[in-house]
Amino acid sequence: MLNMLMKFTLSIAILFYNFDAYAACLKEGDKVVLSGVMKEELFYGPPNWGEDRKHDEKLLYWILHLNSPLKCVVDANxxxxxxxxxxxxxxxxxxxxxxRNLLNHHVTVDGNVMLAVTGYHMTPVLLKDTSFKPTKEK
Structure with missing residues (x-):
């Protein structure tokens, strides 16, 4: 009986530990507010995704360089x-x-977390449904 009680207690402790660990993580669809410097950056696309820069498609994307890096996003690479x-x-x-006037400045961006799923997604985590406002430099 004592052995069974110890197993049950340990199982509950593990369950709560795992729940707590993921509770602090962002997941796809979460609404977040992030701050950093917003820049327009060049990436290479098809047909060779940077292997033949002369002939590959040139892609310009806006990237937010975060003030504080993300720590945990469930299922992100x-x-x-x-x-x-x-x-x-x-x-x-x-x-x-x-x-466009906010490029190369500190901004706060509200948006929903999205995970990269295609070659056109250049970072493991993206923000969609975004809104912007300027912030003071940190």
């Missing part, structure tokens, strides 16, 4: 070096025009 330091911003066409 965290094996990529510096995975949590930058996030690609999914921006509507109008914001490309009206928010």
């Amino acid at each position: 965290n094996e990529q070096k510096g995975w949590g330091s930058n996030v690609q911003l999914i921006i509507n066409g109008e914001d490309y025009k009206t928010k």
Whole structure:
């Protein structure tokens, strides 16, 4: 009986430990507010994704270089070096025009967490449904 009680107690402790560990993690779809410097960056696309830069498609994306790196995002590719330091911003066409003045400045971005799923996603974590506002430098 004592052995069974110890197993039960240990099982409950493990359950709560795992729940607590993931409770601090972001997951896809979570609404977040992140701050950092927003930059427009060049990436290479098809057909060779940077292997033949002369002929590969040139892609310009807005990337938020975070003030504080992400620590934990469930199912994100965290094996990529510096995975949590930058996030690609999914921006509507109008914001490309009206928010261009915020490039190379500190901004706060509200958005929903999205995980990279295609070759066009340049960071393991992206933000969609974004809104921007300037912030003071840190």
